[in-house]
Amino acid sequence: MSKPHQPLSSDPPLQRPAQPVQSSDYSVDQNPHKGNRGLARAWHAGINSLSGLRYAVLEESAFRQELTLVVILTPCAFLLPVSVVERILLLGTLLVVLMVELLNSSVEAAIDRISLERHSLSKRAKDFGSAAVMLALVLCGGTWIAIAGPHVMRWLRALAG
Known part of the structure; x- marks a missing residue:
């Protein structure tokens, strides 16, 4: 017989509220951050998005490295004789x-906001984010090799021959 599930940390189990929370118990008006609607909301969301991008460029070295990759490869994508879909x-x-790097950075920031203390669940959350970035890079690299690789090889052969 298998052992019952044991938590990975010594944290106490989550307590359920005495009364179930009804979706009607909360309204948009109760959250001060949800006051804008329509174009005002879209405008503020855009400002916040630009602020997040600015912060990522200024403070996140991994984002800057990946952004450099984007700046270099974007013109290459337009120079390659490929279909629109490719x-x-x-x-x-x-x-x-x-996008995945931004999400990873947000997870790391949230974990660091909660506590800078070393904890196995904090490490796991950060490792999951890092793994997601790695998988996105593998997808990107594989796509570029599959689509651009044959063209680059043909150009190299033409230069050598």
């Missing part, structure tokens, strides 16, 4: 890397 795949995988 070009979208090349550019899309570059954007996926940036």
Whole structure:
């Protein structure tokens, strides 16, 4: 017979609230951060998004490295004689890397906000984010090798021959 599931940390189990929370118990008006609607909300979301990108460029070295990759490879995607769908795949995988890096950085920031103390669950959350970035990079690299690789090899053979 198998052992019952044991928690990975010494944290106490989560306590359920005495009363179930109903979705009608909360409204948009109760959250001060949800006050904007329509175009005002879109405007503020855009400002926040630009702020996040600015912070990532200024403070996150991994994001800067990946952004450098995007800046170098984007013109290459337009120079390659590929179909529109292939070009979208090349550019899309570059954007996926940036998006996953931003999500990873947000997980790391949230974990560090909670506590800088070493904890196995904090490490696990950060490792999961790092693994997600690695998988996005593998997807990007594989896509570029599959689509751009034959063209680059043909150009190299033409230069050598």
